[in-house]
Each structure stands twice: as structure tokens, then as C-alpha cells.
Amino acid sequence: MKHLTILVPDVQTANSTIACIVGAYQIFTGANNYWEKKGNNPLFKIETAGVAEESSFINGLLTIKPQVNISSLKKTDLILIPSLNPEFKTALKGNVLLIDWFREQYKSGAEVASMCTGAFMLASSGLLEKRSCSIHWNSADNFRSLFPGVHLKTEKLITDEHGIYTNGGGYSFLNLLLYLIEKYYDRETAIYCSKIFQVEIDRQTQSAFTIFTGQKSHGDDVVIQAQKYMEDNFYEKISVEDLSKRFAVGRRNFDRRFIKATGNTPIEYLQRVKIESAKKAFETTRKTINEVMYEVGYSDVKAFREIFRKLTGISPLDYKNKYNKDIGNGIYS
Known part of the structure; x- marks a missing residue:
């Protein structure tokens, strides 16, 4: 035994x-x-x-x-x-x-x-x-x-x-x-x-159960400012080149510092912020997949679906159906 x-x-x-x-x-x-x-x-x-x-x-x-x-x-x-x-x-x-x-x-x-x-x-x-x-x-x-x-x-x-x-x-x-x-x-x-x-x-x-909040206890003030900027403007087109210029840091150095501080590349971080916003919209509103997609800054349905599935493990539609079943009962009407 x-x-x-x-x-x-x-x-x-x-x-x-x-x-x-x-x-x-x-x-x-x-x-x-x-x-x-x-x-x-x-x-x-x-x-x-x-x-x-x-x-x-x-x-x-x-x-x-x-x-x-x-x-x-x-x-x-x-x-x-x-x-x-x-x-x-x-x-x-x-x-x-x-x-x-x-x-x-x-x-x-x-x-x-x-x-x-x-x-x-x-x-x-x-x-x-x-x-x-x-x-x-x-x-x-x-x-x-x-x-x-x-x-x-x-x-x-x-x-x-x-x-x-x-x-x-x-x-x-x-x-x-x-x-x-x-x-x-x-x-x-x-x-x-x-x-x-x-x-x-x-x-x-x-x-699917993860709530993305972002690692901010790292002590790098420049990265914290960049995180806040992305979180406040995620629906706009933001490039890493623009971010590095905005905060007066060389592109390569900016990438290195961001990864060290957050565990994500700037692009990955921005994707997570966008998808977290999309998740909340699916949970609490009647908006369609396309409406939410455009609101969080995506214009390509296939790309949005792929990134959403990569980060949550399920499709946007499955997520909406899983967490928003009460909408049909008029709770959000």
C-alpha cells in the first residue's frame, strides 16, 4: 500500500x-x-x-x-x-x-x-x-x-x-x-x-477566471507612467515606438525595462488591458462582439478572436454566454 x-x-x-x-x-x-x-x-x-x-x-x-x-x-x-x-x-x-x-x-x-x-x-x-x-x-x-x-x-x-x-x-x-x-x-x-x-x-x-490588474509594485516610475497611459488610452492606436518617445527612453531600453518590471512586453500588456476591458463589457452590457471589439481598439475580427482566446482560453462568444446569461432577463435593460 x-x-x-x-x-x-x-x-x-x-x-x-x-x-x-x-x-x-x-x-x-x-x-x-x-x-x-x-x-x-x-x-x-x-x-x-x-x-x-x-x-x-x-x-x-x-x-x-x-x-x-x-x-x-x-x-x-x-x-x-x-x-x-x-x-x-x-x-x-x-x-x-x-x-x-x-x-x-x-x-x-x-x-x-x-x-x-x-x-x-x-x-x-x-x-x-x-x-x-x-x-x-x-x-x-x-x-x-x-x-x-x-x-x-x-x-x-x-x-x-x-x-x-x-x-x-x-x-x-x-x-x-x-x-x-x-x-x-x-x-x-x-x-x-x-x-x-x-x-x-x-x-x-x-x-477565463483571471482578472488582469497589472504588476505595479516594481518601482520603475517610467514603466508605471507607461502602464497608466496604456490603461487610459488602450482604445487608441498605440505603438511601442510612440511610447518610448513619449517617455524619452530608447526603444530597446524601454522594452527591456518594461519586461523586467511587468513580466510582459509592452504589446502583450496592451493586449491584456484591451481584453480585460472587453471581458467587462461582455459581462455587464448587451453590446455585440463587434461593438466591443471596436470599442477596445480592434478592427480585425479574426485577430480579436485569436487574442481573446489566447488570453482567456475561450472565444468572445463563449465568454459572453458564460458570464452574461442574466442579460436576457432584463437586468441590464
């Missing part, structure tokens, strides 16, 4: 930490039960593990007593790291011990998966260096500044590299659990869990 360890941190936790712990325990237990009903032995022994006798969550509203202390766990096969406080800066106290432990377990052959902002703890171990990682889009800027050597893929719902798994934000950790169940059990068991727990299976992207 394999061993599954669900970590229970005692510091730097968030309200979502307990949801990840309980959700993972429940869904893997459900997979084990179904596996047994098919005539198999349970695949995993599932245990919660930590460094403290108990951990408190949601301002003391709930507590969890880990079933085992990590010091007594000499061997495990799969480790799940729950979400943490998104204001994470550096690992503290008990989390340092957890990091040291799962790093050694990984070296001994265990696989490790982080749920949402649990990626901060995973990255602190060094195991994500030069590897892909997903995280909640709202924590991406902080993560990028702390771990520049990690290849952040916020558009992806799940990453899977060399026995290390990460996933996007919120309750999408449930999709990661289904992914792992299919990988360790089989497709049939994953589908069963999907139906029992009513979690959509095979989701690949979190792009």
Missing part, C-alpha cells in the same frame, strides 16, 4: 488551508472506497501530518490535530501541500521543518503536489527552480518577485513535471485531486469521484 501525506501547517495559513486539507482527505478516501468496491486493496494509506500537536484556523474557529508528526514518517509516496497565506514572503517556524522534510522525501522518490498558494512553500524548497508552476492569478506578482527562477504559468490549471505538481487558485485544487486520482488509480475512478463530488473533470486552464 502506498502512503499519502497531507501536510497540516501551523503558521502562515489562510481560510482556504483547511478546505484543501479536508477536501483532499475526503476525495482520496472516496477514491480508496471505490477502488475497494472494484475488488482491489486500498491504494493509499491517507494521513495528515504536521509539526505541532494541533493547528488553528480561521481565527481559532477550527482546529486540526495532525494524525502523525512528520518526524515519525520515514517514507511516503505522495505529499499534498495545502494553500497558504497569499501574503507569503518567506517560510517561518514550523513550515521550515515541513519544507526540509518533503525536500528529503522527494529526493527519496516521493512525489509532491501543491494546492493553490501552497506553491509558495513548494518553491521555498528549491524544487521548483527552472520548472513550471501554476498559482492563483492574484498571487502571481508576489510569487514572481520571490521566485524569479520558477517558470510561472498562471494560464495553466495544472502543471506536472518530474513528480512535482502545482495548480491554480481557489477551489481548482479539486481538479488537481482528480488529476492525481486518475494518475494513481485510473480514469474510471477519477470519473466516479468527479460525479460523486460534482467536480468538472479535465479542466485545463484558469485563464
